[in-house]
Amino acid sequence: MSGQPGTSVVAISGVSKVFETAGGRTTALEDINLSIAPGEFVSLIGPSGCGKSTLLRLIGDLTAPTSGTVTINGKPARRARLDREYGIVFQAPVLFDWRTVQANVALPLEVKGMGAAERDARVRAMLELVELKDFARHHPYQLSGGMQQRVSIARALSIEPSILLMDEPFGALDEMTRERLNTEVQRIWQQTETTVVFVTHSIPEAVFLSSKVVVMSPRPGRIVRVIDIDLPRPRTDDTRESTRYFSLITEVRETLRGRRAEGGDGAPVASAERTMAEGAVG
């Protein structure tokens, strides 16, 4: 891991994001302060429109903040991106259909200019990590949705990023596949010790995976509360049935509904509840 021990991998301070659209100004994020320590697994959760994906994109320097600073390992986000400190996984696998599985995983390494021998070894290791080494020469369209997403995780990790950004990576998958991949992501995270920022709609997923859950409210997007998840590792199917797991899920849910907000002024929290109901329809 790069970055000195004790310091944070991600430091977000006073960040706001305003989108100028034809319909006027929309404040997507307001006064966001967040610090993520090395090796943490942090989930951003909140209703649609709370700006959690925007926050992830700000961390990855895919969009710039209107005000405030985003610092990665002590340097500006742009510098971190140019230093290839990020791995990104989107909701869709976004694999290149003209490349085989192994060529897709090799893509970031090619961009980096890594030599062929080293690259091949790395790709093999990554495919072993996501348990897809038998499918190296397949094309993406020959794989299931869950397998495609594992390829995209292998691609993101191939470059050995100091931070892995995941934007609702399992949102398009069925519940059973999602639970299996959650267990797998936990294993990969523990094996690689990468810091993960994970955007999700799913409360059980956030609680199962995270060391911290960041609960957000919409319009404008704010952090309502950061909840520590103290479930023991490794978390297993038994964890999903434990009392502590259920009480943490309840805690996150009630925070989303605005019943447990600490130091929040009532208004934005109330609107969080309303939008959560709207979001459930979509």
Place this chain on the structure above:
Amino acid sequence: MQSRSPIRAVVRGALLGLLFLAFIVAVWEGAKALGGDPWRFTDAAGNETVYTPPFKWSIVDDLSLPHVWKVWDALNAPVQRQQEQSLAAYLVGAAVYTGREAALGFLVGGLLGLALAALFVHSKLAERAFMPYIVASQTIPILALAPLICLAFGNGLVGIVIVASYLTFFPVTIAELRGLTSPDPRAVELMRSVAASRWTIFWKLRMPASLPYLFAALKIAATASIVGAIVGEGNPGGSQFGLGRAILNFNEQYITGPEKLWAAMIAAALLGLAFFVAVRLLELFTLRGRPNAALG
């Protein structure tokens, strides 16, 4: 993994093509049997048999639509009275000549189209500035423009290649621009997240993603380049050789020998088909391994 081999697809296409050719000949002669001029057959002893079709349609008489075997006979006969060269040999030579011009025009037009699309995908300003003129250029009839271009560049190759590329760059520009902008925006973000330069994004993402679009355009351009070369040859500033000149000459001789013009048209069609098949083979080879590559 790939269920259909390109070679099998081509063989099947060729067989279907032959079947369709037989169908066309049947319709052609069938129409003449119903409404054409009387058919005259002479046997070895010199006796003549005459068959008179029941109807009389001028559209299928011997002047408008000569018998298929008349065209075949004409191919084996001398191209002109005092010449030894057969019409077939003459047309093969003309097709090679025209094919060379068309291939050059295809290449120049294709590269120009690619370059313009690559420029436009990186500069909205350039696209807005140039696109109206590019579209306008295609509304000018090539028949009006070809003599000007050919006269300006002197008789011969250069002018004709320009006329051919004039017809080919447009579909390539339009389709390739669409293809270069076809990647998922997240794919571009993915490339940016690993600090890929515009150049790298172009070669590793935009270009490969655009290939199915490019080949669709190249198939249009392949046949358009031959039309361009023929129009380029067959004008006052054009050429003494090639299918364009042949078509003009045989047009003038149509009353005395309609078969020759038909033979020239068939030669032009075969040349176009050959170009098309060449592009299709290149497509199958280039896009092998992609989903539905064989269907394109």
